[in-house]
Amino acid sequence: MGKKVLLIGCDPKRDSTINLVKRQLKPLLEVIMEEENVKFEEVVHEGFNGVLCVEIGGPEPGIGCAGRGLLLAFRTLEELGVFDLKLDMIIYDVPGDVVCGGFAVPMRRGFAREVYIVTSGEYLSLFAANNICKAIKRVGARLGGIICNSREVEREREIVEEFAKRIGSKLIGFIPRSRDVHLSELNGKTVIEFFPKSETAKIFRKLAENIWKNRDLEIPRVLTLNELKELR
Amino acid sequence: MEPYKTCKLFGAVRVILGISDAIALIHSPIGCAYNLRYLLTARGAKVRRIFTTNMGEREVIFGGEAKLKKAIKDIDERISPNLIAVLTACASSIIGEDVDLIVRKMRDNVNAELIAIHSGGFEGDQIDGYREALKKVLELVEDNEKEDRCVNLLAVYRYGLDLKETLGILSEMGINVNSILTAKTKLYEIKRASKAMLNVVMCEASGLDAARFMEKRFDQPYIVPPLPIGISCTTEFFESISEFFRINPSNLKEKERTAKEKIKEFRKKLEGKRVCIISGASRAVPLLRFVDELGMIPVLVSIDRLGEETLKRLNKASKELGLSPIILKEPEYSEVLNAVRDLKPDLIIGGMYEKSFSLELGVPICDVMHSDQLTMCYKGAVNLAEKIARVIPSGK
Numbered sequence: 131m132g133k134k135v136l137l138i139g140c141d142p143k144r145d146s147t148i149n150l151v152k153r154q155l156k157p158l159l160e161v162i163m164e165e166e167n168v169k170f171e172e173v174v175h176e177g178f179n180g181v182l183c184v185e186i187g188g189p190e191p192g193i194g195c196a197g198r199g200l201l202l203a204f205r206t207l208e209e210l211g212v213f214d215l216k217l218d219m220i221i222y223d224v225p226g227d228v229v230c231g232g233f234a235v236p237m238r239r240g241f242a243r244e245v246y247i248v249t250s251g252e253y254l255s256l257f258a259a260n261n262i263c264k265a266i267k268r269v270g271a272r273l274g275g276i277i278c279n280s281r282e283v284e285r286e287r288e289i290v291e292e293f294a295k296r297i298g299s300k301l302i303g304f305i306p307r308s309r310d311v312h313l314s315e316l317n318g319k320t321v322i323e324f325f326p327k328s329e330t331a332k333i334f335r336k337l338a339e340n341i342w343k344n345r346d347l348e349i350p351r352v353l354t355l356n357e358l359k360e361l362r
Numbered sequence: 363m364e365p366y367k368t369c370k371l372f373g374a375v376r377v378i379l380g381i382s383d384a385i386a387l388i389h390s391p392i393g394c395a396y397n398l399r400y401l402l403t404a405r406g407a408k409v410r411r412i413f414t415t416n417m418g419e420r421e422v423i424f425g426g427e428a429k430l431k432k433a434i435k436d437i438d439e440r441i442s443p444n445l446i447a448v449l450t451a452c453a454s455s456i457i458g459e460d461v462d463l464i465v466r467k468m469r470d471n472v473n474a475e476l477i478a479i480h481s482g483g484f485e486g487d488q489i490d491g492y493r494e495a496l497k498k499v500l501e502l503v504e505d506n507e508k509e510d511r512c513v514n515l516l517a518v519y520r521y522g523l524d525l526k527e528t529l530g531i532l533s534e535m536g537i538n539v540n541s542i543l544t545a546k547t548k549l550y551e552i553k554r555a556s557k558a559m560l561n562v563v564m565c566e567a568s569g570l571d572a573a574r575f576m577e578k579r580f581d582q583p584y585i586v587p588p589l590p591i592g593i594s595c596t597t598e599f600f601e602s603i604s605e606f607f608r609i610n611p612s613n614l615k616e617k618e619r620t621a622k623e624k625i626k627e628f629r630k631k632l633e634g635k636r637v638c639i640i641s642g643a644s645r646a647v648p649l650l651r652f653v654d655e656l657g658m659i660p661v662l663v664s665i666d667r668l669g670e671e672t673l674k675r676l677n678k679a680s681k682e683l684g685l686s687p688i689i690l691k692e693p694e695y696s697e698v699l700n701a702v703r704d705l706k707p708d709l710i711i712g713g714m715y716e717k718s719f720s721l722e723l724g725v726p727i728c729d730v731m732h733s734d735q736l737t738m739c740y741k742g743a744v745n746l747a748e749k750i751a752r753v754i755p756s757g758k
Contacts, residue, residue, distance in 0.1 A: 197456075197458050198456050198458065230457060231460060232458035269460065269463065
C-alpha cells in the first residue's frame with residue numbers, strides 16, 4: 131500500500147521482526163545494557179519492503195522482569211525520537227498474555243491508538259482474547275477489531291464473529307489455515323514476500339486495507355465465563 | 363560495593379519537600395517513606411511529612427491502584443495541600459503501576475493539583491531523581507509577563523542560613539528573587555516562575571536540565587555561576603548576576619575587602635595545611651578555591667556525583683591556581699577511605715558521611731553540608747575560616 135510502517139516487537143522471545151530483517155536483531159534492551167549512549171541506527175533497522183523494525187527483547191525465560199524491560203524500552207525509544215518519526219503506522223507486536231503492568235505499556239496513552247486481537251475460534255483462545263479485553267479496558271485503550279487466525283474449528287468464522295459482536299467489536303480479518311504461512315516461515319520470509327500472488331497474501335493485503343480504513347474503535351465489553359461457554 | 367551515592371527516590375522527594383504547600387506521597391512499601399524521613403531528619407532538616415501508600419505483597423502482585431487512589435483522596439480531604447505529588451518507588455516502578463493514568467483519573471476528584479513523578483530507586487541516583495522531579499514540577503509553571511531585575515534560583519536544596527544570606531545580598535543589589543526551586547516554596551510561586559528574566563542554577567548537576575527546559579519553554583536565559591562559598595566564588599556568583607542586569611553592586615567590593623581582612627588572621631595558623639575535600643559537584647570547585655584562599659593545600663578532591671561541567675571547571679580552577687590534587691570521580695566508599703588514609707591530611711572538609719572515617723583516621727573534619735551553619739557568602743567564608751582554624755589542632 132506504499133505506507134511507511136514501523137514494527138516494534140514487544141515479546142521477550144524476540145521473534146517479531148525475524149522474517150522481515152532476515153536475522154535475529156540484537157534486541158534493544160541488550161543494546162541499552164551494553165552502551166552508554168544508544169544510537170538510533172543500533173536499534174531501528176530497515177527490513178523487507180522498507181518496513182522499519184525494532185526488536186525490544188527481554189530476559190531469558192524464568193528470570194528477571196520482562197515487563198520492566200518494556201517500560202525501559204519505551205522510554206528509550208521516546209528519547210531516541212522514534213515516536214516523532216514521520217510514519218503512517220506503528221505496529222506493536224505484543225504477546226497475548228498481558229501478564230503485568232509493563233506489557234500494557236504499548237496500549238497506554240501516547241502509544242497504540244487501537245488494539246487488534248488475534249485469536250482462533252477455540253474456546254481457550256477466545257478465553258485469552260476476552261482476558262486481553264480486561265487490560266484494554268483498564269488502560270483506557272480502544273479495540274479496533276478481532277483477527278481470526280483459523281485453526282479449522284467447526285463454524286469458526288461464525289463463532290469468532292459472534293464473540294466479536296458480544297464484546298462490542300467486529301471481525302476485521304479471517305486468515306484461513308494455510309501451508310503458505312508455514313512454508314514462508316520456514317524460509318524466513320513473510321507470505322507477502324515469499325508467496326506474493328497467493329490467496330493468503332491477498333487476504334493479508336485485504337486485512338491491511340481494513341485496518342488502515344478502520345475508524346470504529348470501541349471500549350470492549352468483557353464477557354463472563356458463561357457467555358464465553360455459549361459460543362459454540 | 364559500598365555506595366557513596368543513593369537512589370533516585372531520594373533526590374525526587376527533596377524537590378517536593380521544598381514545596382511547603384505540597385505533600386509527597388510515595389507509592390511504595392512503608393520502608394521508603396520511613397527511611398527517608400529518618401535520614402533527612404538526622405541531617406538536621408526540619409522535615410515535613412512523607413506519606414506512603416503502604417504497598418504490601420498484595421499490591422505488588424495485584425497492583426496498587428486502590429491504595430493509591432485512597433491515599434490521594436485521604437490526603438486531599440484531611441490535609442488539603444495545594445499540590446500532591448505521587449512518586450513511584452522501586453516496588454511500584456517494577457510492576458509498572460500506571461501512575462500517570464491514575465493521576466489523570468483522580469485529577470477531577472480532588473482539590474489539590476496532582477502530578478506523577480517516576481522515581482523508582484533503581485532507575486538512577488539522587489541527582490537523576492532531583493533533576494527529573496524538578497522538571498516535572500516546572501510543568502506547572504504558567505505563562506506570565508516577565509519582570510525586570512527578577513531571578514529564579516534553580517536546584518536549591520535547603521532553606522537555611524546560607525540561603526538567607528544569599529537572598530539578603532541579592533536584595534541589597536536590588537535583585538528580586540521570584541521563585542526558589544525548591545525551598546519553602548509555595549505552589550503559586552512555582553506557577554509564576556516564568557516572570558523571571560534570568561534563572562540562576564545553583565546545583566549544576568541537578569538543575570541544568572530544568573534551566574534548559576525553562577529556556578525553551580519561556581525564553582528564560584540561565585547562568586551557572588560557582589556556588590558562593592569562599593570569597594572569590596562569592597564575588598563571582600553575585601557579579602555574574604549583576605553583570606547580566608548591567609547594574610553596579612555598590613558594596614560588594616567593600617564586603618569582599620572586609621572578608622579578606624578578617625581571613626588574614628586565620629591564614630597564619632592554616633598556611634600550608636593539607637586538606638581533603640569530599641563533596642558533591644557544585645561545592646567541589648568553590649571549596650578548592652576557598653581552601654587555596656586560606657593558604658591551605660587541597661591534596662584530594664572527591665566528587666560523589668559529577669555534573670556535565672564539573673571536571674572541566676575543576677581542572678581549569680586547579681590549573682589557574684597551580685594546584686594538582688588527586689581527583690576521585692564518583693568513587694566507592696573504600697576508595698575514599700584509602701585515599702584519605704594514604705594522604706594523612708591535616709583536615710577533611712566534607713559532610714556527615716565523612717564523620718565516620720574522620721574518627722577512624724583521627725583526622726579533624728569540618729562539616730560544611732547543612733543548613734544551620736553559615737558557610738556561604740562573605741560572612742560564611744569568615745565563619746568557616748574560624749571554624750577550620752578551631753578544628754585543626756595547634757602546633758602540628
